[in-house]
Amino acid sequence: MKKKRNYKEEYQYIKKGLMKVRIQAIVLLGGKCSNPYGIDHTFFETNPYYPLTIQIDHINGGGCKEIKMINSIGVCRKIIKNPTKAKKEYQLLCPNCNWIKKFMNNEHPHSHYIKKSSYSNLKEAF
């Protein structure tokens, strides 16, 4: 007879399965930040915790809408099903690059406080 799992075991089992799908999708998308802003990532990439921070980003936005429809695991499964097509829709970003993208695209809740002229000052600082 199959042993009945308790709630905690069930949660761990599901979590493990979701992580497996997520890791598979991340590997298919190249395994590291696509670095769209040309930042030196050497410091992060050598950190053993770096892979845990990687986020799957929708290149042309609309991520929230899709996640509401098919949830984040659905997105991972979509990537696994057709990696070639997925590479045109999704990219991997580290949290730093993701926040910069949010500012640049006015998706960040505070980005409207920063005037356009400050953007160029920021770019010069990099």
Ligand SMILES: [Zn+2]
């Ligand atoms: Zn990055």
